[in-house]
Amino acid sequence: MSDANTDRPLLEIQNLEKRFDLDQGFLETLKFKQGRIVRESRSVHAVNNISLEARKGEALCIVGESGCGKSTVARLVAGLLTPSAGEIRYGGQRIDNLSRAGMQPLRKKIQMIFQNPYASLNPRMTIRQALEEPVRHHNPGVSAGEVRDKVTEVMMSVGVDPSWAKRYPHEFSGGQRQRIAIARALTVDPEFIIADEPISALDVSIQAQVLNLMLEAKESRGLTYLFITHDLSVVEHFGTRVAVLYLGSVCEVADTQTLFSNPKHPYTRALLSAVPQLKDDRPNHIRLKGEIPTPINLPQGCPFQSRCAFADTRCKSEKPKAIHQPDGSTVACHAVEEDRLEAVAAG
Amino acid sequence: MSTETLNPKSEPSRWSRAWNSNMGYSFRRNPVAVVSMIVFLLIAVASFLAPLIAPYDPYDPAQIDIMNSEYPPAWINGSLPGFILGTDDQGRDLWSTILYGTRLSLLIGICAVALQAFLGISIGLIAGYVGGRLDSLLMRLADIQLSFSTLMVAIIFLAVTQAMFGTDTFNKYAVVFLIAVIGVAEWPQYARTVRATVLAEKKKEYVDSARVLGFGPMRIMVRHILPNSLSPIFVISTVQVANAIISEASLSFLGLGMPPSQPSLGSLISSGFDYIFSGSWWITAIPGVVLVVLVLVINLLGDWMRDVLNPKLYKG
Numbered sequence: 001m002s003d004a005n006t007d008r009p010l011l012e013i014q015n016l017e018k019r020f021d022l023d024q025g026f027l028e029t030l031k032f033k034q035g036r037i038v039r040e041s042r043s044v045h046a047v048n049n050i051s052l053e054a055r056k057g058e059a060l061c062i063v064g065e066s067g068c069g070k071s072t073v074a075r076l077v078a079g080l081l082t083p084s085a086g087e088i089r090y091g092g093q094r095i096d097n098l099s100r101a102g103m104q105p106l107r108k109k110i111q112m113i114f115q116n117p118y119a120s121l122n123p124r125m126t127i128r129q130a131l132e133e134p135v136r137h138h139n140p141g142v143s144a145g146e147v148r149d150k151v152t153e154v155m156m157s158v159g160v161d162p163s164w165a166k167r168y169p170h171e172f173s174g175g176q177r178q179r180i181a182i183a184r185a186l187t188v189d190p191e192f193i194i195a196d197e198p199i200s201a202l203d204v205s206i207q208a209q210v211l212n213l214m215l216e217a218k219e220s221r222g223l224t225y226l227f228i229t230h231d232l233s234v235v236e237h238f239g240t241r242v243a244v245l246y247l248g249s250v251c252e253v254a255d256t257q258t259l260f261s262n263p264k265h266p267y268t269r270a271l272l273s274a275v276p277q278l279k280d281d282r283p284n285h286i287r288l289k290g291e292i293p294t295p296i297n298l299p300q301g302c303p304f305q306s307r308c309a310f311a312d313t314r315c316k317s318e319k320p321k322a323i324h325q326p327d328g329s330t331v332a333c334h335a336v337e338e339d340r341l342e343a344v345a346a347g
Numbered sequence: 348m349s350t351e352t353l354n355p356k357s358e359p360s361r362w363s364r365a366w367n368s369n370m371g372y373s374f375r376r377n378p379v380a381v382v383s384m385i386v387f388l389l390i391a392v393a394s395f396l397a398p399l400i401a402p403y404d405p406y407d408p409a410q411i412d413i414m415n416s417e418y419p420p421a422w423i424n425g426s427l428p429g430f431i432l433g434t435d436d437q438g439r440d441l442w443s444t445i446l447y448g449t450r451l452s453l454l455i456g457i458c459a460v461a462l463q464a465f466l467g468i469s470i471g472l473i474a475g476y477v478g479g480r481l482d483s484l485l486m487r488l489a490d491i492q493l494s495f496s497t498l499m500v501a502i503i504f505l506a507v508t509q510a511m512f513g514t515d516t517f518n519k520y521a522v523v524f525l526i527a528v529i530g531v532a533e534w535p536q537y538a539r540t541v542r543a544t545v546l547a548e549k550k551k552e553y554v555d556s557a558r559v560l561g562f563g564p565m566r567i568m569v570r571h572i573l574p575n576s577l578s579p580i581f582v583i584s585t586v587q588v589a590n591a592i593i594s595e596a597s598l599s600f601l602g603l604g605m606p607p608s609q610p611s612l613g614s615l616i617s618s619g620f621d622y623i624f625s626g627s628w629w630i631t632a633i634p635g636v637v638l639v640v641l642v643l644v645i646n647l648l649g650d651w652m653r654d655v656l657n658p659k660l661y662k663g
Contacts, residue, residue, distance in 0.1 A: 112559040114552040115552070134560045
């Protein structure tokens with residue numbers, strides 16, 4: 001997918017798949033069907049054949065409705081889950097099959113910020129303990145003074161008063177906790193940060209502060225983000241490139257500006273039309289009918305066919321491939337490929 | 348930690364923090380808990396200060412005169428003024444013997460529970476955190492262990508060791524054997540409770556966060572998950588101390604525990620049992636009352652603690 005003459009992307013995801021087995025153990029796989037006992041194991045296809053890449057200094061956003069596999073992608077990249085198939089490469093090195101010891105040097109480079117700041121800090125550790133622990137762990141032999149300096153520097157940079165370090169997480173508000181969680185990720189001087197809906201649990205007034213803090217850190221520390229969210233207005237503000245996920249498959253990948261000015265995939269169009277506007281000059285929301293199909297029995301063909309206004313027989317039988325568009329975006333849709341969209345809209 | 352004590356004005360002491368915490372407040376508001384705590388502390392302090400408080404040393408044969416045996420307590424006619432609670436069948440002062448016996452019972456109870464806790468917490472943590480086959484294996488072991496009653500295991504083990512080492516050696520190391528057998532027989536209680544809390548805790552994001560930071564499983568288990576699983580451990584510990592004291596008393600009563608020369612509460616009750624119909628009821632009754640009161644107050648404290656630390660009522 002990547003051009004041969006440009007330098008290598010920092011993160012490459014190739015044909016990534018993750019299935020969660022529903023029936024674990026031999027006895028659960030036995031089913032009684034049509035008078036016979038058959039062996040059958042079902043699994044949830046959370047992520048299906050995803051290929052993505054993130055370049056250095058980029059903020060790659062992954063958007064989609066709940067249950068589309070965005071968080072699974074984040075956890076796969078962070079090494080919290082092991083993929084069922086496919087490869088993840090970081091800086092050219094394959095990381096999805098590394099042992100815990102082999103992963104250790106990368107732990108300093110790849111960090112993660114979690115969704116719920118009320119759960120992502122250990123309630124029995126003071127802020128100082130929580131922040132000093134990773135510094136000590138990754139830099140053995142560092143003096144107590146240096147550790148303290150590092151912690152103070154990181155706390156200052158996220159706007160948390162270093163004199164609060166003796167307190168416990170429950171003494172802070174959600175926004176402050178998320179700042180501390182960000183500080184904890186920054187203590188090891190990472191270059192790549194996976195943010196799994198970092199602001200969706202926060203109050204709207206706090207969201208902008210935390211977002212700006214993350215942007216500042218991006219500028220000052222040269223960070224690359226993989227930003228998971230369901231909030232398109234956040235994407236517009238934060239992302240440089242966007243990947244739209246539906247039912248574990250990528251619909252469209254494009255630069256933020258391209259995506260917002262010229263969405264191509266029918267699902268992306270529906271998503272963008274649903275963003276609330278201050279001045280509602282676009283009253284024609286695209287109403288999607290139906291529900292997301294269950295990821296246990298994936299439909300054959302395009303995952304979006306059951307809710308797409310442009311679906312035809314080809315969409316029902318053949319899964320669309322990601323195709324490069326002239327404006328640099330990548331779209332997986334038969335209708336876009338065949339130029340059917342405008343024809344239907346016009347007629 | 349040491350820097351925190353430098354600034355006493357802004358940082359309240361550990362004692363006043365505990366006193367003003369939710370738990371301290373609920374303790375002050377609960378008269379049953381306060382009375383139980385006072386009684387328990389009285390018994391515990393008195394028994395551990397036994398060498399200072401007791402007027403006689405029941406382990407010293409020189410201080411025992413068989414002619415003094417079976418004197419009734421001070422409030423009954425025919426008592427001897429030196430013996431407040433009377434004397435037992437060997438002429439030992441019952442008050443001193445109860446003090447020393449309570450000390451032994453408490454010691455065995457607490458040490459046995461410490462052993463149980465060590466085994467159970469380690470096994471429970473590993474089973475819950477690692478999961479999979481190891482979890483099934485360890486939990487089936489716990490099930491097998493639970494299907495034998497503690498007393499049955501203890502009786503068989505102690506009877507065999509007594510026969511193997513001979514009564515003299517056995518009596519010498521009776522405390523160790525009792526602690527070992529009560530400790531080993533009851534670890535599944537801890538293992539199951541700890542496993543259940545670990546299963547709940549390990550799904551929380553702070554554990555994921557620790558994994559992303561590259562901490563090893565040992566560190567995550569001990570430094571992150573264990574401190575968050577302490578409340579149920581406290582609760583079972585109190586109940587288990589009471590259980591261990593009862594187990595020890597039962598075993599000693601059956602003649603498989605502490606020898607008559609170093610009586611615990613159980614063996615004291617047992618030795619008085621032979622004389623209960625000849626009128627010397629106090630040798631059995633008074634240590635019996637002490638045992639009942641001790642176990643009762645520990646259980647009441649455990650009850651209170653279970654209510655306070657219940658995550659549905661109090662989020663800690």
